[in-house]
Amino acid sequence: MSVDPIGIFDSGVGGTSIWKEINVQLPNENTVYFADSENAPYGEKSSEEIIQLSVKNTELLLGKGCKLIVVACNTATTNAIDHLRKNYDVPFIGIEPAIKPAALQSKSKTVGVLATKGTLTSSLFHSTSENHTNGITVIEQVGKGLVPLIEEGKINSKETRELLFSYIGPMLEKGIDYLVLGCTHYPYLIPVLNDLIPDHVKIIDSGEAVARQARAVLEQKKITNSSHNTAYHKFYTNAGVSVLKSFLEDVEGSLEISHLDF
Numbered sequence: 001m002s003v004d005p006i007g008i009f010d011s012g013v014g015g016t017s018i019w020k021e022i023n024v025q026l027p028n029e030n031t032v033y034f035a036d037s038e039n040a041p042y043g044e045k046s047s048e049e050i051i052q053l054s055v056k057n058t059e060l061l062l063g064k065g066c067k068l069i070v071v072a073c074n075t076a077t078t079n080a081i082d083h084l085r086k087n088y089d090v091p092f093i094g095i096e097p098a099i100k101p102a103a104l105q106s107k108s109k110t111v112g113v114l115a116t117k118g119t120l121t122s123s124l125f126h127s128t129s130e131n132h133t134n135g136i137t138v139i140e141q142v143g144k145g146l147v148p149l150i151e152e153g154k155i156n157s158k159e160t161r162e163l164l165f166s167y168i169g170p171m172l173e174k175g176i177d178y179l180v181l182g183c184t185h186y187p188y189l190i191p192v193l194n195d196l197i198p199d200h201v202k203i204i205d206s207g208e209a210v211a212r213q214a215r216a217v218l219e220q221k222k223i224t225n226s227s228h229n230t231a232y233h234k235f236y237t238n239a240g241v242s243v244l245k246s247f248l249e250d251v252e253g254s255l256e257i258s259h260l261d262f
Contacts, residue, residue, distance in 0.1 A: 001222070001223070001224065001225065001226045001227070002067050002223040002224070002225060003030065003225050003227055003229070004030070004065050004066065004067035004223070005029070005030035005031050005032045005064070005065065005066050005067070005232075005234075006022065006026070006029050006030070006031050006032070006066060006067065006068050006069075006070060006214065006218075007031075007032050007033075007034075007058075007061030007062070007064065007066030007067075007068065007069040007070065008022070008031060008032070008033045008034070008061075008069070008070040008072050009033070009034040009035075009036065009054075009057040009058070009060075009061060009069070009070075009071065009072065009073070009076075010033075010034075010035060010036065010072040010073045010076075010184055011035075011036050011037075011039060011040040011041055011042040011043075011053075011073050011075065011076065011147070012035050012036065012037040012040035012041070012147065012150075012151050012185065012239075013035050013037065013150070013151060013185070013237075013243060013244050013247045014072075014073070014147070014150065014183060014184035014185030014186070014187075014188070015033065015035070015070075015072030015073060015184045016033070016035075016244070016247045016248060017072075017184050017185075017187040017188060017205070017207050018070060018072040018095065018184055018206075018207050018210050018211070019031065019033050019072065020207070020251065021207040021208050021210065021211035022070065022210070022211045022214055023233070023251070024211070025208075025211040025212065025214075025215055026211065026214065026215055026218070026224075027231065028224070028225045028226065028227070028228075028231055029218075029224075029225050029231060030225065030231050030232050030233070031231070031232075031233045031234070032061060032064045032066055032233075032234045032235075032236070033233070033234070033235045033236065034057055034060055034061060034235075034236045034237075034260070034262075035235070035236070035237040035238070035239070035244055036053060036057060036238060036262075037151055037237050037238060037239035037243070037244075038238040038239050039053055039238075040147055040148070040151055041075075041116060041147035041148065041151075042073060042075040042076055042116070042118055043075045043115075043116020043117045043118040043119065043142075043147065043183070044116075044117060044118070044144075045075075045118060047079045047080075047118075047122075050075060050076055050079040050080050050118060051079060051080040051083050053076070054071065054076045054079075054080035054081075054083070054084060055080075055083070055084070055087075056262075057076075058084055058088060060236075060262060062088070062090065064234075066090065067090065067223050068090060068091050068092075068093065068214065068217060068218060068221075068223070069084075069088075069090055069091075069092050069093070070092075070093045070095075070210065070214060071084070071092060071093065071094045071095065072095060072184050072210070073095065073183075073184060074095055074096060074097060074115060074116065074118075074119040074182050074183050074184065074206075075116050075118035075119050075122075075183070077094035077095050077096060077124070078094075078096065078118070078119050078122035078123075078124040078125050079118060079122055079124075081094040081124075082124075091217050091221060093210060093213050093214050093217060095184065095206050095210050096124065096125065096128055096182075096206065097113055097115055097119065097125065097128075097180045097181070097182030097206070098180055098204045098205065098206045098209065099111070099113065099128060099129055099132050099133060099138070099180055100128075100132040101204060102178035102180050102202075102204050103132045103133045103136045103138075104132075105178065105202075106136060106177055106178050107177055108175045108176065108177040109135060109136050109137060110136070110137040110139065110174060110175045110176050110177065111133075111136060111137070111138055111139070111176055111177070111178040111179070111180060112138075112139045112140075112141065112168070112171035112176040112178070112179045112180065113138060113139070113140050113141065113179075113180045113182050114141050114143045114167060114168070114179065114180070114181055114182060114183070114186060115140070115141075115142070115143065115180075115181075115182025115183055116142065116143060116147070116182070116183050117142045117144070119182050119183065120140050120142060120182070125182075137174070139170075139171050139174055139176060141167045141168075141170075141171065143167060143183060143186065145163055146160070146163065146164065146183075146185065146186065146189070147183065147185050149163070150185045150186075150188055150189070151185075151239075151243060152243070153243050153246055155188055155189060155191075155192065156191075156192065160189070160192065161192055161195075161196070164189060164192060164193065164196060165196050168193070168196055168197060172197060172198070172201070176201060177200060177201055177202065178201065178202050178203075178204060179193070179197065179201055179202070179203050179204070180204050180205075181203060181204065181205040181206075184205075184206075184207075186205065187205045187207065188247070190203055190205075230253075230254075231253075232254075232256070233253070233254075233255050233256065234255075234256045234258070235248070235255060235256065235257045235258070236257075236258055236259075236260040236262075237257075237258075237259060237260065238259070238260055238261065238262045239259075240259070241257050241258065241259050244257055245257055
């Protein structure tokens, strides 16, 4: 048993979509979340830069006593998680685009993946894709420009809708029946996507699976929080707190949201 918090970091506010799943599945667990919005998006950076930022974020969370770290960023996972696991004793949970379930369930044998450049060009993404997509056509699309719009809170803007449709339209023309969201920011676009895509196209993101894996690792390591104290949740951002707050407005309970010069 451990009352130490779960640490979560992302290149900004997108990882709150993962945090929400963790909070639902593990309501007893204390959490510390860091949004590295000042350096968003990670998807346009080199692998070396992504590793450097991920190490910095990990050190921050370890300094706050975290017992497990969720890398709630597809780009950071695909580029840096091997390095983190080799250099730190704490367990890490990563996040990858959910290609496997899409490939297994696709009837049209054509699936779309919307992700960042950093994820789509990584060796981990390609090995995962090759292992699970035999006989499946995978249409990859870099979602350039989407993360900054989401970070600015412009989810329902005309600019976001037009940019999103420019990426999704060609996939629909090629007959996808599954759309895999390969960035933790993108689940916040699902209401917009539902307006843009037909009902038969299913959207898959990784949040629920990541929360299940976090629970499994906590149980395996015997570090779940079995106390009955009310869980605390601390959020930090190195940008303005107003956008981060707006993404957490639907969460019940007490949240501590602070700016951090980092």
